[in-house]
Amino acid sequence: MLPNSDGSYKVFFGIFLVLFLVIAVLSFKGVSSTVNAAALSEAQIQSIISLLLAFKIDPEIVSNVEASLHGKALDIGPGNIASTTEANEIPPPAPTAATSSLIISVSSASDADTVPVGTVYVLVGSYRFDATASGEDISFSSLKFLYTDNALYDPYNCAIFSGPDEFMTRYKYSFNPDWVHPAGTDNYEFILTTPLVISKGTARTIDIRCNTNTNAIKGTGSFSWGISDIDGKALFTGIGVDSKEPVTPQVIPSVGSIKTFVSKAAQPQGNAAALFMAIYSWFR
Secondary structure (H helix, E strand, O other), X not given: OOOOOHHXXXXXXXXXXHHHHHHHHHHOOOOOHHHHHHHOOHHHHHHHHHXXXXXXXXXXHHHHHHHHHHHHHOOOOHHHHHHHHHHHOOOOOXXXXXXXXXXXXXXXXXXXXXXXXXXXXXXXXXXXXXXXXXXXXXXEEEEEEEEEEEEOOOOEEEEEEEOOEEOOOOOOOOOXXXXXXXXXXEXXXXXXXXXXXXXXXXXXXXXXXXXXXXXXXXXXXXXXXXXXXXXXEOOOOEEEOOOXXXXXXXXXXXXXXXXXXXXXXXXXXXXXXXXXXXXXXXXX
């Protein structure tokens, strides 16, 4: 029933108008936020809330209405909308670091079972460094290989080569103190003065060349150069050129090809080339 006085009628009409606005605002949930924000100011929102409280509307309903009105009145700019969208998106997976993989095995390049006595830079051991599955280049500053000693006179001046490339400082003396001089079965470390780099996606042959003793005639024993492992891993590490992380190669362990001594005159034709290269290298 409507009030009788004009003043009461105006009050009632005002309240009715406010409630109508509230209902209208709540019905605009599907409309863009910027439109609703422009429709009601903070003062208008507070007036609506006050009137609802005055009419003893359920506080929970009033709270929900206020939250809804404030949500529509907030300035939600394009930047915030973009941030909200980005926050809900699943981030792309982090880039995978380059994988470092290297397998070392004894190469057949040194399968000859005899070596000439009293000769410099004789090929006595050869290895295949396989980085075909690696995602980065791998650099080595030292290597460690297994020497098996059954010789009365061991080879000496042992150093690392790869084709014409040398990786240990050469001296103009008969005995190079920084090279390896095996004496007894053990793993011997070769300290490289020039880093050995195995390029990703490639394989490289690494050789051990030694001088043989003039007293190591036929019947004075044998020796071999191979490679040891611990749980399938080498006893030395390299460094990933890109990642700077240590890389321990996988190893196929082997004692290598067993060498016996023969005189220079009786050496196989295949060792003649090695002898020529050794003499050439000596006078470089």
